[in-house]
Amino acid sequence: MLRLKRTPLPRHAYLCRLGVLLLLLVGASALHAQEGFKTETSSGVSNIRIAVADFKPASADPQTSAFKHTFDSTLYADLANAGIFDIVSKSLLPQATPGAPAEIRIQQWADAPTSAAMVVFGNFGVQANRITCNGFLFDAKNLQYPQVLAKQYNEDATDDSARQIAHRFADEIIFRLSGGSQGIAESKIFYVKLTGADKEIWQMDYDGANQHPLTHLGTVSLSPRISPDNSRLAFSSLGRDGFQIRMFSLVLNRMVNFSAAGGTNLSPAWSPNGKDLAYSSSRSGDPEIWISDTSGGSSRRVTSFRGPDVSPVFNPRSGSQIAWISGRTNLPQLYVMDTDGSNVQRMTDGGYATSPSWSPNGQFLTFAWDRKYGPGAPGGQDIYVMEIATKRWIQLTHDGGRCDFPSWSPDGRHIVYANSPDGRATHMKIMTMLADGTQKHELTGAGADMPNWSWK
Amino acid sequence: MLHGLIAAAILGWAFLFHTRGHDWGENASNAGAIQATMVSSLPLPPTQRTLDTGVLTSEAPSPAPVITKERTEPPPTPNEIAIPEKITKPIKEAEKPTPAPPKHIQPVTPPPTKAVTGETAGVRIAQSTLELKNGTASVSVEDRTFGQRFAYYVNIVNSKVAQNWYTAEADPRTSIGKSTTIIFDINREGVPSNARIETPSGSPSLDLSAMRAVQRVDGFGPLPQGDHITVEYTFHLHPQ
Numbered sequence: 001m002l003r004l005k006r007t008p009l010p011r012h013a014y015l016c017r018l019g020v021l022l023l024l025l026v027g028a029s030a031l032h033a034q035e036g037f038k039t040e041t042s043s044g045v046s047n048i049r050i051a052v053a054d055f056k057p058a059s060a061d062p063q064t065s066a067f068k069h070t071f072d073s074t075l076y077a078d079l080a081n082a083g084i085f086d087i088v089s090k091s092l093l094p095q096a097t098p099g100a101p102a103e104i105r106i107q108q109w110a111d112a113p114t115s116a117a118m119v120v121f122g123n124f125g126v127q128a129n130r131i132t133c134n135g136f137l138f139d140a141k142n143l144q145y146p147q148v149l150a151k152q153y154n155e156d157a158t159d160d161s162a163r164q165i166a167h168r169f170a171d172e173i174i175f176r177l178s179g180g181s182q183g184i185a186e187s188k189i190f191y192v193k194l195t196g197a198d199k200e201i202w203q204m205d206y207d208g209a210n211q212h213p214l215t216h217l218g219t220v221s222l223s224p225r226i227s228p229d230n231s232r233l234a235f236s237s238l239g240r241d242g243f244q245i246r247m248f249s250l251v252l253n254r255m256v257n258f259s260a261a262g263g264t265n266l267s268p269a270w271s272p273n274g275k276d277l278a279y280s281s282s283r284s285g286d287p288e289i290w291i292s293d294t295s296g297g298s299s300r301r302v303t304s305f306r307g308p309d310v311s312p313v314f315n316p317r318s319g320s321q322i323a324w325i326s327g328r329t330n331l332p333q334l335y336v337m338d339t340d341g342s343n344v345q346r347m348t349d350g351g352y353a354t355s356p357s358w359s360p361n362g363q364f365l366t367f368a369w370d371r372k373y374g375p376g377a378p379g380g381q382d383i384y385v386m387e388i389a390t391k392r393w394i395q396l397t398h399d400g401g402r403c404d405f406p407s408w409s410p411d412g413r414h415i416v417y418a419n420s421p422d423g424r425a426t427h428m429k430i431m432t433m434l435a436d437g438t439q440k441h442e443l444t445g446a447g448a449d450m451p452n453w454s455w456k
Numbered sequence: 457m458l459h460g461l462i463a464a465a466i467l468g469w470a471f472l473f474h475t476r477g478h479d480w481g482e483n484a485s486n487a488g489a490i491q492a493t494m495v496s497s498l499p500l501p502p503t504q505r506t507l508d509t510g511v512l513t514s515e516a517p518s519p520a521p522v523i524t525k526e527r528t529e530p531p532p533t534p535n536e537i538a539i540p541e542k543i544t545k546p547i548k549e550a551e552k553p554t555p556a557p558p559k560h561i562q563p564v565t566p567p568p569t570k571a572v573t574g575e576t577a578g579v580r581i582a583q584s585t586l587e588l589k590n591g592t593a594s595v596s597v598e599d600r601t602f603g604q605r606f607a608y609y610v611n612i613v614n615s616k617v618a619q620n621w622y623t624a625e626a627d628p629r630t631s632i633g634k635s636t637t638i639i640f641d642i643n644r645e646g647v648p649s650n651a652r653i654e655t656p657s658g659s660p661s662l663d664l665s666a667m668r669a670v671q672r673v674d675g676f677g678p679l680p681q682g683d684h685i686t687v688e689y690t691f692h693l694h695p696q
Contacts, residue, residue: 105566118608142607148680177608179616180646180677361674 047086048177051109051116051140052076054090056099058125058132067131067162068124074163075120077207078170078185083413083434084178088116099123101136101147110140117141118148120173129157135169137176149176163209174411184409188454189416190214190224190233191430194447201235201248206409206453208430208443215248215255223267227274228455232256232294234268234277245279245296259296263287267311271339272319272455278302278312278339280324289324291339302341308332311355314339316455317362323347325354325367334367336388347391352381357407357415359435360455363387366396366406366415366435383417385435396437404428407453408435416443416451425449606680613642613676617689621669626693631662635692638666643684646676654688666691 054072057064080087092113098104098121109119122135137149151169155161164186171183184206193202193213201224204211214233215221221237233248245265247258263282270277274294281290284301287308292299303309307328315321320339325332334347334356347353347365352373357366365388370381383406386393397403401421408415415435420428428449433440443451603610636657640648651670656663670689679685 139608142604145605145607148608176677177612178677179612179673180675 047084048117049086049088049115050079050118050120050173050177051088051093051114052079052090053093053119053121054097055122055124055133055135056097056103058099058123058134059127061126063157064124064126067126067157067159070159070162071124071133071166074166074207075170078167078183079120079173081207081414081439082170082174082178082183082185083439084174088114097121100134101138101150104136104138106138106140106143106146109138110143118173118177126157131155131157131162131165133165133169137173149173160210163205167205178411181411181413182456184411184414184453187410187456188226188230189407189430189443190226190452190454191418191444191448192222192224192450194426194428194449199449201233202448204443206432211444214250217246221246223450224452225268225270226452226454227270227294228272229274230454230456234258234270234279236266236268236279245277247294257295259292261296261299269312269314269322270455271314272316276314278314278322280308280310280312289322302337302339304341313356313358315358315362316360323356323358323365325356331373334365334369334386336365347386347388354381355405359385359408360410360412363389364435366408368404368406368417380423383415383437385415394437396433396435397440400440403431405450407451409453410456414453416453418449418451602681602685609676609680613687616673616676617669620672621691622665623693625665625668626662627659628693631657631659631693632695633693634659634662635690636663636666637688637690638670639686639688640670641684641686642676642679644679644682646678648673648676648687655690662691662693 052072052075055068057068076087076090079085094108094114096103096105096108100123104119104121106119108114109116117140119138119140120135121138122133124131124133126132131154133153133155135149135151135153136147138146139148140146149172151172153165153168155165167185170185174183174185175181187206188203189206190201190203192199195213198218199220199222200213200217201215201221202211202213215235217237219238221235222243224233224235226233231249231251233250235246235248236243237246239246239260241260241262243264243266244260245258245268247256248254249256261281261283263285264287265279265281265283266287268277268279271291276291277294277296278289278291280287281299282288283290286306287310288304289302289309289312290299291302302322303324303326305326305328307326307330309324309326309328310332312322312324315323321336322339323334323336326335327333329346331350331352332354333350334353335344336347337344348367348369350373351369351371353367353369355368358364359366364385366383366385368381369384370377370379372379380399381402381404382395382397382400383403384393384395396415397417397419400419402423403417403419406415406417413435414432416430416432418428419431427446429442429446430444430448430451431440431442634657635655636653636659637655638651639654640651642648648670651667653663653667666689669691
C-alpha cells in the first residue's frame with residue numbers, strides 16, 4: 001500500500017530525507033522524555049523481519065508428523081504471503097527447536113544470521129485424536145519482555161483443521177504486527193469453474209487449497225459475489241428467462257429466493273451493510289444499474305443514459321458510492337457516482353475498461369483495462385489500480401497475457417485476478433498478487449475464472 | 457784593365473786560399489761534439505692568446521646572423537589546446553580505520569540460569585531508532601513501563617505514521633531542516649484521535665503534512681495494555 005501511494009509523488013520527494021522522532025507517553029502529564037536508550041536498526045520500516053520456527057512435536061502419535069508438516073508449511077506460507085513481513089529463510093534459523101517460552105534463547109534468534117525482530121515458535125501434538133497446539137510470538141529485540149502473543153488451539157485431528165489452526169494463528173500474528181488490519185488467511189475466494197460446457201460456482205481458501213464446488217445447477221453461472229457477512233452468495237445464472245440474479249445461502253447450503261426480472265440481469269454487487277444489491281438489468285430495454293434488496297424486491301433504477309451500464313461495485317468504506325462500467329461514450333469506461341445516481345464522474349480517459357473492484361479502504365479502484373484498444377494496437381488487457389481522488393493509475397500486470405476480473409482482498413494488500421497466458425477463455429486461471437504487482441502466483445489451474453474475494 | 461785586374465785579384469785570392477783544410481763535418485778526431493735539442497723543450501714563451509670574443513681581436517670570423525624566413529602558423533586543432541583545469545583544493549580524506557579481521561565465531565557459553573547479584577536486565581528499549589528507506593526514524597518513550605513491555609507496539613506506531621507521511625507535501629524551500637511535533641491520543645482500539653500541533657515548525661506545509669500523516673492512519677491495532685496513550689511524534693525533514 002505504501003508503494004502504491006508513493007508511486008505518483010513528485011520528483012523532489014527523493015530530495016527529502018525523512019526523520020521521525022516519536023515520543024510515547026501514558027497520560028498527558030510530562031511531555032518530554034528525559035532519559036532513555038537509543039538503538040538503531042537498518043531493517044527497513046515497512047517490513048518486520050520475522051523468523052518462523054518449525055513447531056516442536058509434542059507427542060509421539062504417528063499422525064503428528066503429517067499434521068505438523070501441514071501446519072508448519074501453511075503457517076510459513078501465510079506469513080510469507082502477508083506482504084508485511086521480511087521472512088527469514090529456514091536455512092538461517094538456529095538449530096534448536098524451542099517448544100515453549102522456557103526453551104527459547106531469544107538472543108540466538110536476534111543475532112546474525114537470523115537477525116529476526118520477531119520469532120514464531122511453539123509446539124504441536126496429537127493426543128486422543130485431538131490436535132493440541134501452543135503458538136508463541138516473541139519480540140526478539142526486547143529481551144526483558146519478549147512475549148507479544150501466546151495462543152492455544154485444540155481441534156479435531158484432521159489435515160484440514162491443522163491448516164485452519166495455522167491460518168488462525170497467522171491471522172493473529174498479522175493482526176498484532178500489521179497495525180490493526182486483519183489477516184486474510186481465513187478468507188475465501190469464490191470463483192467460476194469451467195466444468196465441461198457448464199460453469200459452476202466454486203469456493204477455495206485464499207491460498208488455493210480446499211477447492212470445492214458450491215452450486216450444481218448444470219448451467220452457466222457467472223460473477224459470484226459473496227455477501228459482507230459471508231452468509232450468501234449472489235451470482236448471475238442462465239436460466240429459462242435468460243440471465244437472472246440468483247442467490248445461494250452458504251448457511252443453508254442451498255439456493256434461496258431472489259425475484260426474477262425481465263431482461264438480462266448481470267454482475268451483482270453487495271452494499272457494505274449487506275442490505276442492498278446493485279446489479280445490471282436490461283428490464284427497461286437498455287442495460288442500466290439497478291439497486292434492490294437482497295431478495296430482489298423494491299428495486300430502483302440508478303442510471304438512465306443510453307448505452308450499457310454494467311459491473312457495479314459499492315464503495316466498501318462508505319457504501320455511498322458506486323463505481324461501474326458504462327458504454328455511454330461508445331467504448332466501455334470506468335465511472336463513479338453516488339448511489340442515488342448523482343455526481344457521475346468519468347475515471348478513465350480511453351481504451352476499454354472492465355470489471356472494477358473497490359479497495360476496502362475506499363481509496364483505490366482496481367480494474368481491467370486495455371488502454372490502446374483496437375486492431376493492431378499495442379499492449380493488451382491488464383490489471384490497473386487507480387487512486388480515486390487524483391485519478392492517477394499504475395499498471396500491475398505486464399505482458400502476462402489477458403488479465404481480467406481483479407478483486408481486492410479484505411486487507412487491501414492483495415488482489416486476485418484471472419489470467420489467460422494465451423488469451424483463450426478456457427485457459428483462464430486464477431492468480432494472486434500483492435496490490436503493488438509483486439509476488440504473483442497461481443492459485444488454480446486452467447478453467448477457473450471470475451474470482452471474488454470474501455469481505456473478511 | 458782595372459776590371460780585369462780586380463777579377464784577377466779575386467780569382468787569384470780564391471786560388472791561393474781555397475786549400476785551407478776540412479773544417480766542417482770533418483772526420484777528424486778533433487771534431488767538437490754536437491748537441492741536438494728537441495724544439496718543444498725550447499724555453500720559448502707561449503704565444504699570447506688573443507681575445508676571441510672581440511670582433512677585432514678574434515681570429516675566427518664572427519658568424520653572420522641567420523635570418524629565418526617568416527612562416528605562418530597553422531591554426532591549432534581543437535583538441536590541442538588543453539582547457540585549463542580548475543584549481544581545486546586537494547580533498548582532505550580522513551584516515552580510514554582498517555577493518556578488523558573477521559573474528560572467528562567462538563562457542564558461546566550458556567548464560568547462568570541463576571541470577572547473579574547486580575546482573576542487569578536486557579536492553580531496555582525506551583527509545584529506538586528505525587532506519588527508513590529515505591532517512592531515520594527514532595522512537596523515544598517516556599513511559600518506561602509501556603515502552604519496555606510493548607516495544608513492538610511503539611515500533612508499529614512509529615513505522616505506520618512514517619509510512620503515511622508524504623514528505624513531498626512539505627514545501628522543501630521552507631521546510632528542510634525544520635521539525636514539527638504532533639501530539640495525538642491512541643484509544644483502546646488503536647484509533648488515533650485528537651491530533652494537534654505541539655511545536656509548529658514555522659513551515660505551514662510541513663505542519664500540515666505531519667498532521668495529515670497522523671490523520672491518514674486508520675488504526676495501529678488494539679492497545680496491548682491500558683485505556684489510552686498519548687503520543688508525541690516529531691517529524692524532521694532532512695536536507696538530502
